[in-house]
Amino acid sequence: MAKVFPYEGNLKPFLFLCLYLFSSWQLVTCGRHGVDVTVCQGKSWDTVISGEIGKTVTLPCSLTAVLKERQELLVIYWQTKDEDVVHEFSKGKEDLQHLGEAYKNRTRIFLDQLEKGNFSLQIAPVRHTDDNVYICYFNDGRGPMSNPCTVKLEVTASFTDPSINLGPCWKSEEQVERNVSCISNGGYPKPQVHWTIQNGETLVHPQGQTNFTKDPDSGLYIIDSQVTVNLTEGLTISCSIENQKTGENKTSSLRGCLITDPPGFPVEILLGAAAIVIVIVLVIAGVFVWIKFFSKRNPDASQLNAVSEDQQSSYTVEVQELGKKGNEERLPLNKTENIKHTS
Numbered sequence: 001m002a003k004v005f006p007y008e009g010n011l012k013p014f015l016f017l018c019l020y021l022f023s024s025w026q027l028v029t030c031g032r033h034g035v036d037v038t039v040c041q042g043k044s045w046d047t048v049i050s051g052e053i054g055k056t057v058t059l060p061c062s063l064t065a066v067l068k069e070r071q072e073l074l075v076i077y078w079q080t081k082d083e084d085v086v087h088e089f090s091k092g093k094e095d096l097q098h099l100g101e102a103y104k105n106r107t108r109i110f111l112d113q114l115e116k117g118n119f120s121l122q123i124a125p126v127r128h129t130d131d132n133v134y135i136c137y138f139n140d141g142r143g144p145m146s147n148p149c150t151v152k153l154e155v156t157a158s159f160t161d162p163s164i165n166l167g168p169c170w171k172s173e174e175q176v177e178r179n180v181s182c183i184s185n186g187g188y189p190k191p192q193v194h195w196t197i198q199n200g201e202t203l204v205h206p207q208g209q210t211n212f213t214k215d216p217d218s219g220l221y222i223i224d225s226q227v228t229v230n231l232t233e234g235l236t237i238s239c240s241i242e243n244q245k246t247g248e249n250k251t252s253s254l255r256g257c258l259i260t261d262p263p264g265f266p267v268e269i270l271l272g273a274a275a276i277v278i279v280i281v282l283v284i285a286g287v288f289v290w291i292k293f294f295s296k297r298n299p300d301a302s303q304l305n306a307v308s309e310d311q312q313s314s315y316t317v318e319v320q321e322l323g324k325k326g327n328e329e330r331l332p333l334n335k336t337e338n339i340k341h342t343s
Contacts, residue, residue: 046149046150046151047059047060047149047150047151047152048151048152048154049151049152049153049154050153050154050155050156050245050246051123051126051130051153051154051155051156052126052155052156052157052158053125053126053127053128053155053156053157053188053218053219053220054125054126054157054218055124055125055126056122056123056124056125056126057122057123057124057126057130057153058120058121058122058123059078059120059121059122059123059134059136059149059151059153060120060149060151061118061119061120061121061136061148061149061151062116062117062118062119062120062148062149063117063119063138063148063149064117065115065116065117066114066115066117066140067115068115070140070141071092071114071115072091072092073091073139073140073141074089074090074091074092074114074138074139074140074141075089075090075091075137075138075139075140075145076088076089076090076109076114076119076136076137076138077089077090077136077137077138077145078107078109078121078134078135078136078137079134079135079137080132080133080134080135081132081133081134081135082132084100084102084103085098085099085100085103086099086100086103086107086121086123086134087099087103087107087108087109087121089109089111094109094111102127102129102130103123106123106124106125107121107122107123108121108122109121109122110122119136119138119148119149121134121136123153126155127155127219128155128157128188128189128218128219128220129219130153130155131153131154131155131189132152132153133150133151133152133153134150134151134152134153135147135149135150135151136148136149136150136151154245155188155189155219156188156189156243156245156246157186157187157188157220158186158187158243158246158248159184159185159186159187159191159221159223159241159243159248159250160184160185160186160187160250161184161250161252162182162183162184162223162239162240162241162250162251162252163182163183163184163252164180164181164182164237164239164252164253164254165180165181165182165183166178166180166237166254177228177229177230177231178228178229178231179226179227179228180226180227180228180229180237180254181224181225181226182195182208182223182224182225182226182227182239182241182252183222183223183224183225184222184223184241184250185220185221185222185223186220186221187220187221187223187241187243188219188220188221188245189221189243189245190212190214190221191221191223191241191242191243191244192241192242192244193208193210193223193225193239193240193241193242194239194240194242195207195208195225195227195237195238195239195240196237196238196239196240197229197235197236197237197238198235198236198238199234199235199236200234206227206229207227208225208226208227209225209226209227210223210224210225210226211223211224211225223241225239234255235255236253236254236255237253237254237255238251238252238253238254239251239252239253
């Protein structure tokens with residue numbers, strides 16, 4: 001006896017249920033757009049493309065060639081999974097009136113390659129907000145709208161090599177705690193920061209405190225990570241910035257202390273200051289000696305005037321005495337004048 005399928009003779013309710021579920025799914029995933037056709041979003045993507053911020057990226061899409069005489073009926077429609085219109089070609093020309101604000105004047109298709117079936121979309125310059133899933137819809141007037149391409153765009157940007165900054169430290173028998181900072185910028189998306197401290201054979205991965213600052217315009221990140229370590233001689237500190245989207249892992253290392261002398265004024269500065277003081281003292285002493293020596297050899301005018309006045313007084317006294325003596329001896333007056341002149 002032949003086996004009978006359990007639902008044989010009662011398949012209509014089952015078929016109606018399948019049709020209902022399919023219709024419900026289509027209503028959820030489909031919508032009507034500017035080209036006045038119903039299109040359905042794909043649930044996955046065919047290709048993953050990486051685009052660098054500030055550069056140009058092409059989202060690839062190729063199908064069958066389209067003859068020129070059929071391009072008047074051709075519809076190419078690019079949108080995001082969020083239903084933002086990115087680019088539209090309809091009835092033989094580009095129709096950009098429905099474009100989202102974020103994509104105006106930044107997208108194009110290759111009109112000269114439509115005959116070859118190239119429906120790729122170009123975006124320039126790439127912004128951090130372009131990270132999305134893009135869907136291409138196509139119709140050449142001979143059937144329903146099809147979805148030949150779904151492309152995921154991953155926006156990236158490379159970080160700079162990390163810079164490790166260490167405050168002043170010095171060799172000491174005791175361990176000294178210091179804050180070490182690691183700075184990098186210009187990258188996207190948010191990276192992972194890894195610290196490594198190696199002391200001989202010992203390897204430690206401390207958890208640093210990291211601040212991520214995102215530029216509101218460019219979307220690029222500035223990374224400032226800090227970790228506190230016990231500095232000892234021979235210690236090696238490494239900081240790595242890992243960008244998983246680009247696959248880059250940039251690392252910088254710093255070994256030991258930046259300053260090996262104890263804190264305070266270095267010996268060179270102290271010696272230099274002492275030499276300057278000695279020179280100044282010698283200069284002052286030399287000037288003082290020179291002044292004393294010069295004053296002995298060249299008496300000033302007041303001293304000369306004093307000597308002249310004393311001499312004149314002595315001369316006057318001598319003349320007066322001679323005058324008295326002349327009167328007593330009855331000498332002529334001109335004799336006294338001659339004595340004055342001689343004096």
